[in-house]
Amino acid sequence: MTSKKVNLSRRTHLKTSVKLFSFALLLSEVDIAWGAKILGVRIWPSEDYTRITLESDTPLPITQQILTNPDRLVVDVQGLELNPTLKDLVAKVKPNDPYVSQIRVGQFQPGIVRLVFDLKEPIKPQLFTLEPVGEYNFRMVFDLYPTTPPDPLMELVKSSAKKESALAKSNEEVDLIAQFATKKEKDAPKTPVAQAIPEIKDTPAPAKYKRLITIAIDPGHGGEDPGAIGALGSKEKNVVLSIAKRLKEKIEGEAYMRPYLTRDGDYFVPLHVRVQKARRVEADLFISIHADAFIEPRAKGASVFALSQMGASSSMARWMANKENASDLIGGINIKTQDRQVANLLLDMSTTAQIKDSMQVANSVLKQIGEFAALHKGKVEQASFAVLKAPDIPSILVETAFISNPQEEARLNDDGYQDRIAEAILRGIKEYFSKNPPVARRVSS
Ligand SMILES: [Zn+2]
Numbered sequence: 001m002t003s004k005k006v007n008l009s010r011r012t013h014l015k016t017s018v019k020l021f022s023f024a025l026l027l028s029e030v031d032i033a034w035g036a037k038i039l040g041v042r043i044w045p046s047e048d049y050t051r052i053t054l055e056s057d058t059p060l061p062i063t064q065q066i067l068t069n070p071d072r073l074v075v076d077v078q079g080l081e082l083n084p085t086l087k088d089l090v091a092k093v094k095p096n097d098p099y100v101s102q103i104r105v106g107q108f109q110p111g112i113v114r115l116v117f118d119l120k121e122p123i124k125p126q127l128f129t130l131e132p133v134g135e136y137n138f139r140m141v142f143d144l145y146p147t148t149p150p151d152p153l154m155e156l157v158k159s160s161a162k163k164e165s166a167l168a169k170s171n172e173e174v175d176l177i178a179q180f181a182t183k184k185e186k187d188a189p190k191t192p193v194a195q196a197i198p199e200i201k202d203t204p205a206p207a208k209y210k211r212l213i214t215i216a217i218d219p220g221h222g223g224e225d226p227g228a229i230g231a232l233g234s235k236e237k238n239v240v241l242s243i244a245k246r247l248k249e250k251i252e253g254e255a256y257m258r259p260y261l262t263r264d265g266d267y268f269v270p271l272h273v274r275v276q277k278a279r280r281v282e283a284d285l286f287i288s289i290h291a292d293a294f295i296e297p298r299a300k301g302a303s304v305f306a307l308s309q310m311g312a313s314s315s316m317a318r319w320m321a322n323k324e325n326a327s328d329l330i331g332g333i334n335i336k337t338q339d340r341q342v343a344n345l346l347l348d349m350s351t352t353a354q355i356k357d358s359m360q361v362a363n364s365v366l367k368q369i370g371e372f373a374a375l376h377k378g379k380v381e382q383a384s385f386a387v388l389k390a391p392d393i394p395s396i397l398v399e400t401a402f403i404s405n406p407q408e409e410a411r412l413n414d415d416g417y418q419d420r421i422a423e424a425i426l427r428g429i430k431e432y433f434s435k436n437p438p439v440a441r442r443v444s445s
Pocket residue numbers: 220221227228236290291324
């Protein structure tokens with residue numbers, strides 16, 4: 001009897017839970033159908049990839065299909081009715097978007113919205129959802145990557161080919177002069193330099209190897225990640241991109257350097273991708289550009305950071321590193337990609353040699369900035385910034401001023417200040433390389 005009773009009650013219990021379960025299912029369906037609201041739609045085109053973000057107050061199931069002839073990506077979002085915010089997406093596609101020619105949005109079925117992305121070329125989509133973080137609610141992210149991604153090294157080599165050959169020629173002139181001086185300085189007629197070049201090419205180059213020094217400039221944040229925001233509304237991502245572009249221009253003006261930007265527009269680049277890009281172009285130096293923020297608006301002054309293996313040099317430095325490392329969370333990365341796991345393994349191989357070199361660059365740059373701007377601290381600080389972890393490239397992070405300080409926010413928007421910061425970084429770089437001339441390429445060329 002007792003056992004039967006138990007069985008019975010267990011059965012009833014089971015039945016109740018099944019009922020409860022289906023009720024819950026029903027409820028959630030109803031909930032989605034009536035409750036889901038699209039809060040914002042954004043599109044971030046770039047050569048790297050185009051990202052489309054739909055922000056909603058509820059996580060919504062999505063399905064995707066790729067169609068060819070013509071190339072299209074079709075995404076169905078369940079639990080949604082068409083609304084004006086969603087329709088806005090159509091008008092947000094820019095004509096110069098590298099991958100999307102247009103977006104069509106329609107009510108496919110009751111409770112299912114269909115988005116059709118008409119593509120300019122075949123793409124590899126990565127669709128994922130993000131939990132609420134910072135100012136954001138739930139986000140559906142559609143990243144459209146080209147099937148053959150652009151190679152930053154090839155592009156850099158192409159764009160700096162003229163400079164590279166000019167530098168090579170000038171090297172050979174130096175070699176020629178040296179040879180003529182020892183061999184036949186007196187009796188040889190003035191040989192045009194150009195004629196003699198092939199001869200020199202056949203003999204192995206002497207140790208005085210010179211080549212273009214590649215400087216990777218890394219403007220922090222971008223796209224979904226605005227970085228810190230000032231009281232006047234300035235966004236760190238815009239200010240630092242502007243400073244980075246100034247630095248790029250200045251480096252372009254140097255005969256023996258070439259710049260490379262890890263991002264050149266308003267789109268998000270994950271931290272590990274910034275490092276990967278710098279390694280891909282075989283950068284001799286990596287400079288990440290940021291603007292500080294602190295809860296206390298009086299905090300002020302520029303800072304320069306290098307990586308720390310041992311822990312942060314101050315609690316403020318640790319705080320900064322945590323804040324900057326949160327960029328991936330706000331910017332939104334697909335944690336399921338294998339690339340990222342591989343990158344993380346690599347990022348743990350930071351070396352003491354890299355840190356030693358980074359400290360030298362950091363000191364030079366800090367000294368130059370200190371010539372005209374307030375410094376937050378009189379010395380280089382160290383913390384565990386993810387973006388500084390290329391094991392083989394000296395890497396520094398410059399916090400150009402506090403955007404959270406109203407006076408400094410105004411300066412950060414000032415052309416003159418932006419230019420002087422860029423100039424100071426350039427001088428710091430030059431000072432470093434004058435003391436540490438770069439060695440031949442890791443890969444012989
Ligand atoms: Zn930042």
